[in-house]
Amino acid sequence: MLAFDTVQKRLNDPVAFHMKSELARLNIGQTVAEGLSTIQQSPPKERIIYFYVLDDQGHLKGVVPTRRLLLSPPDTPICDIMVREVIAIPHTATVLDACEFFIFHRLLAFPVTNEKQELIGTVDVELYTTELNDLDRREGNDDLFQLIGVHLTDSRQTSATHAFKSRFPWLLTNILGGIMAAFISGIFQAELEKVVALALFIPVVLALAESVSIQSVSLALQSLHGERPSLNSIFHKTRSEVLTGALLGVASAASVAIVGMAWLGQANVAICLFGGILGGVMFAAAIGVAIPNLLRFFRCEPQVAAGPIALASTDMATLTIYFSLARWILT
Structure with a gap:
């Protein structure tokens, strides 16, 4: 035995x-x-x-x-x-x-x-x-x-200290991402003061992008199964996921933009919502599938690291797209 x-x-x-x-x-x-x-x-x-x-x-x-x-x-x-x-x-x-x-x-x-x-x-x-x-x-x-x-070796960790050491460093990515997101919001403070309605929709804009990012990360992890992908396969997987993200983005962005237009009656806000959500979701889909594959390509285990990195990147990119579009439309 x-x-x-x-x-x-x-x-x-x-x-x-x-x-x-x-x-x-x-x-x-x-x-x-x-x-x-x-x-x-x-x-x-x-x-x-x-x-x-x-x-x-x-x-x-x-x-x-x-x-x-x-x-x-x-x-x-x-x-x-x-x-x-x-x-x-x-x-x-x-x-x-x-x-x-x-x-x-x-x-x-x-x-x-x-x-x-x-x-x-x-x-x-x-x-x-x-x-x-x-x-x-x-x-x-x-x-x-x-x-x-x-x-x-991962599933039977010997102590809480060992689990903390393996997981907390990647949570620092989220902390840094949150600080950077706040910094980005500060850069676009003038737009937020000019159109306060932009701030009302920040949670839903981020939530949609983050949800798609986590979906993409989960699907990418399921498809790896110990295989080390090539750069060519990563490119094709990412391109395919961007197309999926575009479809998800259009549907989600249209839904929120219609609600925003009906609620506030401001076309410029509805356009910002549509563009910000579409761009954020497309980026989230791409980064969500690319990060796990790139981590495995460089011989790193993606199970713990992929989620925090993808979410932090998604938040910063989505806010940048949303506020940049607002600055361009409202100027």
Whole structure:
């Protein structure tokens, strides 16, 4: 029966220690017949779950389920039947990270790639079931799935002091952000004195942007699962989230602007509300998805740090947009 420390140590092992290097490899330029012939001539010793498609440089380009390969016409190009959106585990991931992949994606195996997206191995569901079986046999069994999905060193902190030291430095970001937000408000004091109604809507303008920022942070954290993103993938994720933020911003800004217009009857205030909320929400969506991915890219854990950084940035940017628009319209 395994002791907890032994289980913890194994879950924190690099997944590369447990991967299998004997793979069913196909070339992207082959046909089904050529691919099957290659596999028959040099069959892998390990069991075959998926066939992995590589280019001439060894980069992973796709995956072919066994059934699809066997039932396709012999002259069909491999590239026509492969799944191009491959979910791969980075070689820097741990066994615990790999278990998360099996929980969230429900596949039977995952390829393991290096930083150049070259295929270096695979892990199948046997790794996950073995770890669960070992966890289930240990004494003092906790909720198994509490361990899967969070790092044990973080989830079982030894003292309140340790928790304070790991979390308070990031709260300083919020303190600094609040001070900077007050400073920004002071810069635009003339506009606030000229149109007091602008101050009435500051809470709702900030609340909408902050809510979107937290939504984006939460979704970004869920999509990471131990994977270290590339700068290119961060750019595409951020661009996609900006478009979502634009839709959320237009809907939210229009709702508040209509209320403001009906209540106060001041078109300039309604325009400031619309522009400030739209700009703030779009920025919040972008920063909310970018911060967790950038922290993971630089090998930092985003769970504790991403929220405070995103919120502080969102508050400062939203107020700057809102008040700058007011200065331009009211001048």
